[in-house]
Structures are given as structure tokens and as C-alpha cells.
Amino acid sequence: MSDAPPSLDPVQLGAYFDLIEVTSLLRHAVEQQLRESGDLSYVQFQLLARLGDSPTGSHRMTDLADGVVYSRSGLTYQVGLLEKEGLVVRAPSPDDERSVTVTLTDAGRELLAKVLPGHVEVVSGLLFAPLSHDEVSALAGLLAPVREHMRATPPRSAASRRRKGGA
Template structure:
């Protein structure tokens, strides 16, 4: 039986998957070596640092980094135990939880960020010419805008598991 031909665009998709996996692996290793944190923990700290107060709701962070709420809660707990963030009720909405970056969290992020950017530059940006980077940014912005136009994951209903007896 002859191999099936891929539909248009499938090669780009598979290349994106492989590049993402290779880059993620290296960034995971770098975060662990430089700061003893996971890549997801790095993403959480980075998401919090983007706000001047260093505070966001856990739901906002989960939506930004596209991580499950339960997984984010676990990772945030580890970061809180390390002293890198604090969690508490959101002002005006006690159902929401706020995560706030601590000075120690800012310090660990500042320590891991240069290595993170170095890995990104070496593996992802160095092989590209400036015009390639500009075009890739343009294309990825189109796709990201399209994908972010959908309701955030936090707006999706949670699936209920059937009860076992």
C-alpha cells in the first residue's frame, strides 16, 4: 500500500510539533539546571512578572500559559513552598485566587531568564535571517490571534467523570 500523501500544511504542522518539543526539552533542562524549577514554573513566574504588581488570578495565568487548573495549582503550590509566590483570595471575588510574585520569585526569574533567552537564541533564532524572523513572527501572530479569539480554556465546561460504584 503506498504511503498516504499529507494534506496541505501538514508538513508545517509536524515541523512545528518537532521544533516545539525540541525547544521545550532544552528549556526544561535549562530551568532545572539554572534555578531548580520546571519550565512550567518558569512560565508561571514570567506570566506574573508581566504585571507591574506581579499579581494575577490563577485562572488568568492558566489561560495564558495554557495549562490545566489542577496542574497549575500543583506547580503554584511548589513555587509557594519555595517562597517564589504567594496565593490568596482575589480582592472583591473570594472565589478567585490571586498569585503574587515575591522578591525571591523575581530574583529566581532574573537568574534563569538569561539562560532561557540564550537557549532560545541558540536553538531557535540563530539559524534564521532577520527577514525570516520577521516573517515567522508575522505568521505566528496571525495564528495566535486566531487561536486566542476562541473562548479561554477557563470558560470551557469541565467534563464530569462518571461515578464508579
């Protein structure tokens, strides 16, 4: 029996550091573009984009928190900022009185339409330009099972809340 701590082989370690560096560089460029073109943070853009992709333009707060992997309290704060700017509205969920639904406003759709072309340009130029179509397909095929593996254990934002009093 070995008590040696788990380790990564050189290829795994290199892949890990490459992934972290690529993610950091891409996120930095995207955040800069979003600030300059729409005065949005990265998470605010994620929220608007998820709402914009929804057929109804709405999501429950807990679903948004899980989708963007953000804490409930942090999401509440960010949605509050977006609501102050008139980009979203919050209302009690029609399906569950304990839930809050967030809906994209016309102003939110307009801002999303304004920042999206620059966002696509940054992502295309930095992430996809150096890759062939087959390499992009391979990358998507590699990342999908990793994402699913990580999503098999829900992020804290999606974990059940403990109720006061024990149950």
C-alpha cells in the first residue's frame, strides 16, 4: 500500500496548465470586450445570454445560478444590478411561489444584441482561429464528457438547501 499523494503525469500536468492558461487569457479578453462595448461583467453577460437563449426570455433564479455556476447570493446581487439598469425584471415564479423568475427586458435584448458581435469576434479570433473545423469538433468532443462528469455533482448553487430545524 502506498501513502503517496495522488499526482499527475507530465502530459496531464501540461494539459491542465494549458487549459487554465487558455481559459484565463480568453476570459480576460472577453471581459475587456464586454466592459468596453456594454459596461457588463462576464457573469452579467452570461445571465443576459442565457435569458436571451430561452424561448420565454425567462429562467428561475436557481436555474440561472446553476447554469452560470454562481452562488445564489452572488447571483441575486448581479441580477439586482441588471434590474437597476432596466435590463431584467424579477417576479414570483408562476409555477412555484417560493421561486423567483428573471425575465429579459427589451433594453436587455438591445444590449445583448449590441455586445454579441464583439463577443463572437473575440471568441472566434482567440479560440477558434488557430484550429481547423475538425480540431474544433475534436475539442468539443473532448470537453463534453469532462463537462458532464463535472456536472454529475451539482455545483453548490444547485445543491439542496438545508432547512432550519433539521429536515
